[in-house]
Amino acid sequence: MPVTVLLVDDEPLVRAGLRAVLDAQPDIEVVGEAADGAAVIPLVRRLRPDVVAMDVRMPLMDGIEATRAVLRSVDRPPKIVVVTTFENDEYVYEALRAGADGFLLKRARPAEIVNAVRLVAEGESLLFPASVRQLAAAYGEDRGNREARSVMDRAALTEREAEVLRLMTRGLSNAEIAARLLVGTETVKSHVSAVLAKLGARDRTQAVITAYESGFVAPG
Amino acid sequence: MPVTVLLVDDEPLVRAGLRAVLDAQPDIEVVGEAADGAAVIPLVRRLRPDVVAMDVRMPLMDGIEATRAVLRSVDRPPKIVVVTTFENDEYVYEALRAGADGFLLKRARPAEIVNAVRLVAEGESLLFPASVRQLAAAYGEDRGNREARSVMDRAALTEREAEVLRLMTRGLSNAEIAARLLVGTETVKSHVSAVLAKLGARDRTQAVITAYESGFVAPG
DNA sequence: ACGGGCCTCCCCCGGCCGGGGGAGGCGGCC
DNA sequence: GGCCGCCTCCCCCGGCCGGGGGAGGCCCGT
Secondary structure, three states, rough: OEEEEEEEEHHHHHHHHHHHHHHOOEEEEEEOOOOOOHHHHHHHHHHOOEEEEEEEEOOOOOHHHHHHHHHOOOOOOEEEEEEOOOOOOOOHHHHHOOOOOOEEOOOHHHHHHHHHHHHHOOOOOOOOOOHHHHHHHHHOHHHHHHHHHHHHHHHOHHHHHHHHHHOOOOOOHHHHHHHHOOOOOHHHHHHHHHHHHHHOOOOHHHHHHHHHHHHOOOOO | OOOOEEEEEEOHHHHHHHHHHHHHOOOEEEEEEOOOOHHHHHHHHHHOOOOEEEEEOOOOOOOHHHHHHHHOOHHHHOEEEEOOOOOOOHHHHHHHHHOEEEEEEOOHHHHHHHHHHHHHHHOOOOOHHHHHHHHHHHOOOOOHHHHHHHHHHOOOOHHHHHHHHHOOOOOOOOOHHHHHHHHHHHHHHHHHHHHHHHHHHOOHHHHHHHHHHOOOOOOO
């Protein structure tokens, strides 16, 4: 019996690509598709796929949440392969921590994609940072982003500081933030200074940039 | 006779997706694939496709270069549709300036992809605002975002202003931008003021926020 | 030739910003 | 009880920022 696969990705194009690649294999069968993490649970219950190929970045419920949801609400859960565009995507690591069994780069060659699905179906855990490192080196780029994210991770903003940063990302001035939070402007200045120091930002603009780059705020 | 299409994308997965979507149409036929811009010229010469669907971001030769190369070295060149992941990708604008006839978002629905190919094949030029607006509306929900996007669309920044805004989104001060662009700080201040006015922003922070919200810069 | 848009640079000036340093109150933790 | 982290507020001050107004050179289209 073939390995059954459920595809979860918000982009129909990617789903079509995965389907084309996987269905071309005699021992693999795509049994369903979903456009968002929120739709995964009932589909997994009904279709009982061996493997779920799941995008990490999706609009309503991302791959991390969806992975957690599947693992805790289905017994004998399927293997979960996380699909991502960027190498060293923090989301991927989170998804793996959440219990995903492996991951796939969208730019991988078809043979690698097929191989990854077969391997996790057999119970192998695909955690090869090595190959990711290679691809990262080959394609370079996207470095600043990872930095921003890790800066934000290590920043350890206090609750108040995070709130102030959030208002900064809405374009508010110190005086406006003060009014919004019902505190004095001097207090806001203290928080802003703390945020700048923790994020390694020179001014509020750089702080806002870091917030966007790190995913602290979602643009789309 | 069907519309013939050549796919150019470094990711086999995307090629497979486009092929699946396009080949499903009786009036469209994918006649070839290439993984890099460098391979396009001979393929175009041999296959004489009506349309080339070309990724903008590729390792060896990007879509901009490849577009230019095709247009200048082939007579009766094919229509070129630029394929991108991000809306408002700077590369896309460059490609359009280089002579591309339209563009496609990878996250577009299959029907829209098919439609875009048919339209350019018929000689329609798919330029941005309208179709982007549609896609944004279709996928949007998020209202503020669409507003930001339309603000950006109507902003009509000059080339220089856009460049200054791009540097602003990198966290640079006026002095640093001046140094980077080899002009005086007063000049930069003029451009910044123009950008703020056109974007309806009060300060550079708000301008950067608008840039992120509108997709002028891609965060992830 | 004239006008208009763009890029460049200049002056003045008020204001918000951010750094440095300090301090008091409150809560939790050892 | 004592310490520490967080939130709150204060003063001084230099600097970058942004507004307003102006101007010259360039190219393009009329």
